[in-house]
Every structure is written in structure tokens, then in C-alpha cells.
Amino acid sequence: MKVSFFETVRYLPPQALPAEWPVPSGAYDPEAGARAYRGMIERLAYVEELGFDWVSVSEHHYSPRILSPSPIVSAAFIAAQLRKLTIAMLGPIVPHSNPVRVAEELAMLDTMAEGRLVVGLLRGTANEAMTYDLNPQEARERTDEGMELILKAWTEPHPFGWQGRHFQYRTVSIWPRPLQQPHPPTFALGTSRESLDFAARHRLGCGVSYGPFEVMGKATRYYREQCARHGWEPTPEQILYRANMLVTGTDDEAQALLRAQADQAPFTLRAGVRDAMMALDARNIAGEARAAVVTGALPTTFIGSPDTVVEQVRRCREVVGAGVLDLSLHTPGSEDLEPLTRALELFGRKVLPRIREI
Amino acid sequence: MADEGHGEGSGGQGPLLICLQGPGAPRLTPAHDLLAGRFRLIVLEPPGASSDTLALAIARPGPETFDLLAASAGAEAALRLALQEPGRVRALVLEAPTLGDGELERRLSEVTAPTLVLVGTRDDAAATEAARRVKERVPDCHLVFVYDAGRAIAAERPEAFAEVVSDFLERHEAFVISRARSVIHP
Numbered sequence: 001m002k003v004s005f006f007e008t009v010r011y012l013p014p015q016a017l018p019a020e021w022p023v024p025s026g027a028y029d030p031e032a033g034a035r036a037y038r039g040m041i042e043r044l045a046y047v048e049e050l051g052f053d054w055v056s057v058s059e060h061h062y063s064p065r066i067l068s069p070s071p072i073v074s075a076a077f078i079a080a081q082l083r084k085l086t087i088a089m090l091g092p093i094v095p096h097s098n099p100v101r102v103a104e105e106l107a108m109l110d111t112m113a114e115g116r117l118v119v120g121l122l123r124g125t126a127n128e129a130m131t132y133d134l135n136p137q138e139a140r141e142r143t144d145e146g147m148e149l150i151l152k153a154w155t156e157p158h159p160f161g162w163q164g165r166h167f168q169y170r171t172v173s174i175w176p177r178p179l180q181q182p183h184p185p186t187f188a189l190g191t192s193r194e195s196l197d198f199a200a201r202h203r204l205g206c207g208v209s210y211g212p213f214e215v216m217g218k219a220t221r222y223y224r225e226q227c228a229r230h231g232w233e234p235t236p237e238q239i240l241y242r243a244n245m246l247v248t249g250t251d252d253e254a255q256a257l258l259r260a261q262a263d264q265a266p267f268t269l270r271a272g273v274r275d276a277m278m279a280l281d282a283r284n285i286a287g288e289a290r291a292a293v294v295t296g297a298l299p300t301t302f303i304g305s306p307d308t309v310v311e312q313v314r315r316c317r318e319v320v321g322a323g324v325l326d327l328s329l330h331t332p333g334s335e336d337l338e339p340l341t342r343a344l345e346l347f348g349r350k351v352l353p354r355i356r357e358i
Numbered sequence: 359m360a361d362e363g364h365g366e367g368s369g370g371q372g373p374l375l376i377c378l379q380g381p382g383a384p385r386l387t388p389a390h391d392l393l394a395g396r397f398r399l400i401v402l403e404p405p406g407a408s409s410d411t412l413a414l415a416i417a418r419p420g421p422e423t424f425d426l427l428a429a430s431a432g433a434e435a436a437l438r439l440a441l442q443e444p445g446r447v448r449a450l451v452l453e454a455p456t457l458g459d460g461e462l463e464r465r466l467s468e469v470t471a472p473t474l475v476l477v478g479t480r481d482d483a484a485a486t487e488a489a490r491r492v493k494e495r496v497p498d499c500h501l502v503f504v505y506d507a508g509r510a511i512a513a514e515r516p517e518a519f520a521e522v523v524s525d526f527l528e529r530h531e532a533f534v535i536s537r538a539r540s541v542i543h544p
Binding site for chain 1: 479490501506515518519522538
């Protein structure tokens, strides 16, 4: 099992902030922001020392929850300061990006980081459609087309034009190309039938997140079936599962901590906005409809003592088939970092060595 | 210029555009309707093996110059015609060209007509490979991928097909400069 640390850039606000997305920009504290990025590097030095394989960064906007609107900037900053960790860019949000620019930047990063790059391409959480005025109804199509254009820009040796539905370019010919040839290990992230089909068709990995093992297992089973239809079989390392983990000394302690956590949606939207978004943004798990907007806290699928968590990881491998775990060890938005440090240490010493062979 | 006999049909005003269909390709697509608004269109479907004979028969009588649009196996006939009548073929558009004639392939560097090669992103690897070979050898050649199209690009993505073909035939290599307007609220 490969293990990735989901770095959520902990911004600790000097005063309480409104919960609703978008959070007013005027409430931002520049010094707290500077501390957040310094803290990120200090934490990741420890993550590297503990023996994690990857650090993952993601794209979120207009909120202190995960202070990383441009994950490529986070990734480059991390790659320049840490020498061993592989950087997993799980973003960029493709439908509101310029796919050619994304291909160029990732190729630069892969080259500068000497091949320590893994890429996940995705559609983004529902609220992110509002970031750059993306029509949620077009998001899926733009994602599929953008992903295909990124792959083409990485691999096509001749200058080419792209006559798309949502993107049109007459001249594409990127420099540099990625160091890893033909391109860095790439995942299509998401449980939707469309995303899994895309991954299977292009021989990419797939990444699922947060849901219960059985439900995510349904998505990865569909993915493996589609891969077989296209004549290939993914390796376990091509199936990534992102989840929350709450690991403490005992099971009881972990359950008590979970009960104490606020049941707050990661990105809270006003009711009228949320309902309108739900009406326009259709999501599914391997073809079965699901809600686009998370209305409560994201589930914590790994919870308990190190022994319990190791068993849960074993079940995850069996049911989901995942060979890469991308773990958030602490609720983003919490104001106390001490539990994160404790969880990291406990995980690094008591869990990580035991799940390597799973 | 004759469009009787083997001709599938013609229409429109403007510059003459001769379309050489490959065997088995759809005869007329919505893309041809769109092109007919800007070009005088003659669409030909080779009755048998000899699309070359047909193409030359069509081309020979008049002094007129014309654009040539050819699909799949029709691309070889179009390329031969461009080699034989360099003064008359203004520009060449090859839709998912297939190549099987080594002698012709060796002579591609002599093609003087500005050439546009289109290939669908859902077409097979061989189609992309053939398109690249044309791109590598024809001196003034542009390669454009048509997203989400298979072999029959004009039938599957008619608007996308007609837009890039019209723009290229009008502006040749200058078609790489965008004229799309991005003003939202003037």
C-alpha cells in the first residue's frame, strides 16, 4: 500500500470566520496566511521523515478551509523544499482551466521535481463552479474534453490544432514536455461513470473519495470492468482512495473525538444557492445518481486505535481494491493543530509500517 | 466543370470546392450543407477503384482553380491530383486520410498546396499515425484534432468540421490567428 498525506494548508484565523462559502476576502489575515504556508513546509518535512510516499495538494477557492487556490504553486513550493516526497497534484479543476496551460505547468513541475509528480484530473466540488462562473451543466463535458486535450498536449509530437466543443486552439506545441514519458502517472478522479469510463479508455488510474468502502467498491469494480473491456488491467497503484482517518490510542477515544466534531459541510452554501446548484449539477456513482452538494461533514472511514485502523485498511484494500491511500488525518477547518501532530506521529509509528504490505 | 455523371450534387456560391468521398463514407452530411453556404460545392463518390481517373476527369476540362476536400481513401487521389495539377489545386483538406501507396508517400514533400489534415480523437491509432505522416512530409501542412469524432468527422461533428475547413480554405496558414471575438458587453 502506498500512502499519501493530504496536505490541507492549515490557516488558523485570529478570529472566528463565517461558515458560508465564499468567505469574505476582507476577513483574511496576511500574517496568519504566511504562518499557514510556513507551517505546511514544517509539517511536510515531518511527513517525509515519517516515510509517507506522497503529499497531495488540491484546488479550492474563496475559503480558508484549504488555502490552496492554485495547487501548482503549492506543489512547486513543496517540491523545491522537500527532496523525497512525490507530489500528487489532485486538482487541477479541469473545467475552469485552460487545459493547454495545465499541461504546460504540469510538464514544468514534473521536470523541475525530477519526476516526482503524480497527477489527478477532476471536475471539482460543486461550489467551485461559481469560482470562475462555470455553468454546472457544462462542467462534466468540459472536464472530459479538457482531460483529453491535456493528454494530447503532453504526447503529440507535432504542432496541432484542437477543434473541440468547449475548447478551440489552432496551435498547440508545448515545451517542456514531462520528464516522465509519455506523461506522469495520471488519475481521473471521481466516482462518476463518465470519469471512470475516461480513465479506462485512456489507461489512467482512477481515484475515489470519502464514501463507504462498499459504495466506492462499486465504482472501482465498474472501472476494472471498463478497463477489461478496453483490453487492460489496472494495477492496485492505479486505484486511489482518499479518506478521513481519525487514529488515536484507543477506539473509545477516537469515537469520542468524532462525536465532538462539528457536523459542518466542507463548503456551506446559502439554501437558495445550494438548491439551484443541486438542480444543475448532476453527479453519479458508476451511473447511480448522488447529490452534488455535501450537506453534512464528510465521513470518517478509518477510525480507532492503530490496530483497528490497520484492519480497516485491509478491508479497504479488499473491497475498494485501492493500492494508494490519500489520507486526511485531521478535519480541515479545525483550529487546533496539536491533534494533527499527534495523529501524524501515531500513524507514522504504529500504522504506516504495518500497512506497507497490505 | 461537370457535375453530371458521377456527381452526387452541387450547390452554393463562392469558390469551387470539390469533395472526394472515400468508399463507404456518408454521401452528404450536414457539414456539406454548411460548406455549401460559402463554397460552390461538388461532391463526388468514386464509383469504383479509380478515384484518380474520376478526379482528373473532373479537373481537366476547365482552367478554373479549386479547393479539394477528400476523405479516408480519397485522400490519395486528392494528393495525386495536387501533385499533377499544382497550379489548380488552391488548397487541400484531408479528412482522416489513409495512405497505402509508398511511391505517393515519398512524393508528399513535393505537394505545394496548403494542406489541412483532420483526424478525430476517437479514431484509431493508425488514423493518427497516417495523419502525422502527412503532416511530417507535406511542407505547408496543418494537423487538427477534432474532439470526440471517429472516422466520419464531417458526419459526427458537422459544425466543428465546417468551421475549421472554411476558415482554412479562406485564410490558409493565417487561419492560426484567431478572429474570435471575446467582448461580452461592449
